[in-house]
Amino acid sequence: MRVISRRSGDDVQVFDEALEPLRIFPLPPDVWSWSVSSARDSLVYATDDAVVRIDPAGRERWRFELGPRGEYAGSFLVDAVFSADDALVWVYAPQAEADRGEQDEWIVLDAATGAPRRRFPLDSAGHGGGQHPFRDGRMLLDVGEGQDGTRVYLAAPDGEPLDLGWADRVPIGVAPDESQIMTVEYEQGDVAFHDFPSGVVRFRLGPEAFGYSAVEFAGGYLDAETAIVVVSDGESWRHFRVGTGTGEILGDLGIVTMEPDDLEPLGDGTYVITDTDGTLRRM
Template identity: 50%
Template sequence: MRAFSRKLNHLVEVYDADLTLVRTFPVPPRSTFQEPGSEGHTVTNPGDQLIYATDRAVLRVDPEGREQWRFDLGERGPKRGVAYTDVALSADDSLVWVYVPNAMADRGDDAWIALDAVTGELRARHTLPTVGHGGDQYPLRDGRMMLEVGEGQDGLRIYLAGPGIEPRDFGWDDRSLCGVSPDETRFVTVAHDSEDLAVHAFPGGEVLFRVTVADFGFDSDDEVYIEWSPGFLDGETIIAVVRGEDEENWWKHFTVDARTGDIKGEMGISTIDEYDLTPLGDGTYVITDTDGTLRRM
């Protein structure tokens, strides 16, 4: 398991496999639309170096917060909107992949770049035809990376690239990428309108099956949705979250057979919100107690 980390307002906490806190890194406060600050982050294995983005740069720092390198992204323009830079390490920690939402930052075209993780030198730069607010990335064992770009009400785009490989656009604008199976033969998406969950073959993207709100036992006319938060508990099981809106908002966690789409059942657990649970792919998951303590279940 890669070192587990979470970002609080002004620091990043790093935990070992037993979820014992082993290190904290100071970072600028979270970026907001009104005030610039820190954005996406990732930690090296075994969690002794932090790489994070701000509104204008990507930095690598040591445990004391001393800067190892900095890659400048440029100043945001006067017509900037909500733009959140994401960073992720390749599976072997050799490259830092950065989704840069330049269009919304009013500084040019969106970019997906790869930096040398040790030196910060630019290794690849891809221009994307997106106008994204932010992105989420999923590293693959062979060095490739998957990227979801969120364009707000205009939908989402999914890409696949690697060292020396131009990005492949899967051609959808209405699917949210939510996870890759541990054996990297499948990936899971949720519709932009939250009406269904789909499992796709990797790398082709062919739909293997879909699961709808009705499959979870709810009337399709109800105000019930599938959250953009499923993930692979292991190679056989997906955890999905169904959210409802009536007198008060509620959400429930279900397990889904990752091979057939059959609903295994409701998990009967409580989380602080719909997005708190993080499946780790090895049969365990992480949630947060009401006191802020992380638990691996």
């Protein structure tokens, strides 16, 4: 079961499968990247210059320093994510944008101690990144390079990062059986479904197929056979179900959300949205 968590003020709320509040982790101000362990008993967060693991009381278990930002550092976001088995913490560090070096780094930390296991230099200069853990220990990373597009990498803890060559794709989700990846074109011109690990495109759909002008960076796998694709026209957005094997558009999901990305598919046929009063609903 995927961990369900939401930011609420300066806290991160963690829920059980029935969306009952399980615990609250306090966060420092201006932290936008965090990951809750699958056991739901620990959280890591990233600041501009460090990655920190805390317990539910907010007590620091360890801190990994990334180094001070340079004098001419730009806008950037560090990302930290637990591996699927909670044994490691993977960190995307946009070192070039932070003026800490000429290359970005992908760092693998021991989740128990914060000690570095591996440090991979990346040939990217990103503003931020997003990570997707796989059950076998591998991690997928997409790096946003602003007007220069994206870079997408795949790595195992004991291997070297593989650049998947998706300079114009943003990964949105991984199928529950990990046999497929859903991506959206960087200019929002289409959604594509790739066989994994080959990366071969099974099919693409442009926004016009749904009667809209853009595909949003949102949605994901509802279950192994169905994905949710979010499309918009600049003023409104809708969520459509798509068959992951054929590309058949199965119809509008028929819901209204607060934002285009305020829908989290859980991979078991259900999804979570935020109600108008701020509470979560699982549907």
